[in-house]
Amino acid sequence: MPRLTPADASLILDHVVGDASIPTAAANVLLAGLPFPDRPTPRLLRSLLLRRLDTDPVSAAALDSLQLLASLPDSGPASPVYAAHLAVAAFLACSAPDFDAAARALFGRPGGRARRAVDKEEGGDPALASSEALAAADQFEAAVGNAFSQDVLKGLFGDRAKAERRVRDHLAAEWAAIGPSRLELAAEQIVGDGAVETWRAADETVRAKYRILAGEEKAREILSRIEDRISTPQVHKVIHDLKSRCADLHNVVDDPLPAAKAAADKVLAARMDKAVHINDEELNNQAANCSVAGPSAVNDQGETLRKGTPSSLMDWNPTAQSLLWEDSLDPDGSRSQSHRPHLPSPRRILVSPLQVAENKARRRRARRWSSVEEETLRNGVEQFGSGNWKDILSHNPDVFIGRTQVDLKDKWRNMMR
DNA sequence: ATTAGGGGTAGTA
DNA sequence: TACTACCCCTAAT
Numbered sequence: 001m002p003r004l005t006p007a008d009a010s011l012i013l014d015h016v017v018g019d020a021s022i023p024t025a026a027a028n029v030l031l032a033g034l035p036f037p038d039r040p041t042p043r044l045l046r047s048l049l050l051r052r053l054d055t056d057p058v059s060a061a062a063l064d065s066l067q068l069l070a071s072l073p074d075s076g077p078a079s080p081v082y083a084a085h086l087a088v089a090a091f092l093a094c095s096a097p098d099f100d101a102a103a104r105a106l107f108g109r110p111g112g113r114a115r116r117a118v119d120k121e122e123g124g125d126p127a128l129a130s131s132e133a134l135a136a137a138d139q140f141e142a143a144v145g146n147a148f149s150q151d152v153l154k155g156l157f158g159d160r161a162k163a164e165r166r167v168r169d170h171l172a173a174e175w176a177a178i179g180p181s182r183l184e185l186a187a188e189q190i191v192g193d194g195a196v197e198t199w200r201a202a203d204e205t206v207r208a209k210y211r212i213l214a215g216e217e218k219a220r221e222i223l224s225r226i227e228d229r230i231s232t233p234q235v236h237k238v239i240h241d242l243k244s245r246c247a248d249l250h251n252v253v254d255d256p257l258p259a260a261k262a263a264a265d266k267v268l269a270a271r272m273d274k275a276v277h278i279n280d281e282e283l284n285n286q287a288a289n290c291s292v293a294g295p296s297a298v299n300d301q302g303e304t305l306r307k308g309t310p311s312s313l314m315d316w317n318p319t320a321q322s323l324l325w326e327d328s329l330d331p332d333g334s335r336s337q338s339h340r341p342h343l344p345s346p347r348r349i350l351v352s353p354l355q356v357a358e359n360k361a362r363r364r365r366a367r368r369w370s371s372v373e374e375e376t377l378r379n380g381v382e383q384f385g386s387g388n389w390k391d392i393l394s395h396n397p398d399v400f401i402g403r404t405q406v407d408l409k410d411k412w413r414n415m416m417r
Numbered sequence: 418a419t420t421a422g423g424g425g426t427a428g429t430a
Numbered sequence: 431t432a433c434t435a436c437c438c439c440t441a442a443t
Contacts, residue, residue, distance in 0.1 A: 366428065366435045387420065407436075408419075414434065 007051050010037035015181035017107075018047035024055060028379045042072045045179060053084075057167040059158060063113065069174070070117070082117055084132040084170035087163055089114035093140055094158035099150045107140035109365060115141070142402020150402045168315055233262075298341060364402075369411055373399055385410060 004012075013034055017027045037044070053062055059222045066085045089106040096102030104115045115137055136157070143149035157163065180188070369377075376399045380392030389405040389412075400408065 011437080076442065108427080390419070404436095405419075409422090410436070411434095 009034040009374040014044045015183040024051045057164045080170040084167045088220040090157035091163035091217040094154045104141045
């Protein structure tokens, strides 16, 4: 038996690994036995990532897989991937030994990994995330430094089994949208709807092969369909003219896409450099500040902290810095050619733990009040009376995540205007 | 400590 | 520019 060519191996992997009904154990055997293609198809990459996620749905590695998954071209609706991304990030924050650090790294602004996927200001696309997911991201950000809110969030997102179920539910849509393999497409060409064109284009030797592949009966059926087709010389002339006109048009009109892409790349490169410079500056400033001031609370919940002294000299490390994970699947760097929106690439983005530990307590980011919060506030005022903000807050901890008594008071003032 | 209320800042439509 | 959310201050309880 002749050795398998790399091209054939690629076809087989593309077909088998992408078939959801094939167990991952079996797919792995095949992967170990066949050479991995130099240029794997997006379908193969997608199915590999989905299988990886299936065995390990809620981990830092899963976050990487989801990020890669979102960057692949030609897939179905992207929002399930983003929803899964947020679900994993939520679980990771809840199960991390240091909630504050994890929530900041994942949901904080700027630079939070899950945050950057969906926030417009962070280069993401909010249309890709559900409003619940966005609200969850805001709640995690608001819960930094707030032990009470953290407990609530841990109750909602900290269960591993639930998190795994969430991720698998979201990714079922990705499996469903995975599309036919190249082998299936080829088969379709020979015996399916594309058969007539395929047979017409083939010479007699090739047709003999098709007969073997398709079976004699199917071959006869296709040939009869060729004869049935309207194929008068006039029709052929019209089709030919149309095709050449299209070609002429393409020759005359400049394709705007390359220019647009070049412009976009330029803007992106400028933004990247800016981001790096800003981070450098912040590092310098903060290094200067560090000698005269300790850490302070970020959040309103930490009012007493801010006025007091740092609880520990080890609260944060002023010299620490880290770079986000860098990875790339595409061998020729063609990721930017993707027509789909994608999670922003993590490379070159410096994440400084000092960003949230500035000398001056940073103003909390304004979060719009949800209709649920407003309704709960109205009910609370009805139940406890206007002015009893402490009671209203403490009786609805799962609704007023990251809100303070003063926030409730201010909001009620706004609502009464 | 909690609350009310005046007034200011920042972000956004 | 108006609106909203948040912040800060002072005074009263």
